Amino acid sequence: MKYKFNIKKMRYDKFIIMTDADTDGSHIRILILTLFYKYMRPLIEEGYVYAAVPPLFRIEFKDRTYEYVKDDLALEEAKKKYGNKIINVSRFKGLGEMDYTQLRETVLDPRNRVLNKITLQDCEQASEELIKITMGKDAQLRRDYIEQNSNLANLLNL
Numbered sequence: 364m365k366y367k368f369n370i371k372k373m374r375y376d377k378f379i380i381m382t383d384a385d386t387d388g389s390h391i392r393i394l395i396l397t398l399f400y401k402y403m404r405p406l407i408e409e410g411y412v413y414a415a416v417p418p419l420f421r422i423e424f425k426d427r428t429y430e431y432v433k434d435d436l437a438l439e440e441a442k443k444k445y446g447n448k449i450i451n452v453s454r455f456k457g458l459g460e461m462d463y464t465q466l467r468e469t470v471l472d473p474r475n476r477v478l479n480k481i482t483l484q485d486c487e488q489a490s491e492e493l494i495k496i497t498m499g500k501d502a503q504l505r506r507d508y509i510e511q512n513s514n515l516a517n518l519l520n521l
Contacts, residue, residue: 370405378406380479381415381470383457385435390509393497400486407483415470416477417458423451431469433477 380395382388392414399412408414418431420438425448432438442449455461461469470476496508 368403368405370403370409371427373411376411377413377478378411379394379413379415381417381458381480384455385457386418386509391495393493396481396486397498399481400483404483407481407486410480413478414481415450416479417453417455417461417470420430421453421455422449423453425450442502 378399380392382391382395387481396412399406410506416433418433419435420432421429422432422438423429425443430441432441437451455465458466458470466519468475497504
């Protein structure tokens with residue numbers, strides 16, 4: 364029996380893709396988006412699919428307060444803005460490295476989290492060639508692509 368997706372049977376108002384803030388996370392996000400795009404497209408068309416934007420850094424200040432920073436560019440801006448008030452900068456290797464409080468503060472709490480709504484245009488930017496590379500059987504092709512594009516923090520500009 365072949366499964367047919369039926370959006371009328373939806374029980375949730377959001378599907379949030381939450382991956383690491385690095386290139387590997389972007390690769391995983393593309394794979395998940397491909398699944399939604401190919402088999403559950405109405406979810407994207409109707410605006411149910413989102414990508415969480417976790418921070419890449421946590422900066423701590425002399426007064427023991429802290430702030431989360433989303434990427435390298437934002438970190439450089441924070442260093443210019445705060446200068447020697449910063450006493451520590453931590454880089455998250457991934458979501459698994461965050462403790463519960465950090466996860467809650469950055470990606471789980473609806474008051475603080477940043478979500479990007481996924482559109483069909485976002486998915487179409489992941490061209491058929493990219494889908495072939497990332498989901499195809501040629502592991503070396505996939506590895507070469509990831510290595511060549513590892514400087515990109517986000518393959519879909521999400």
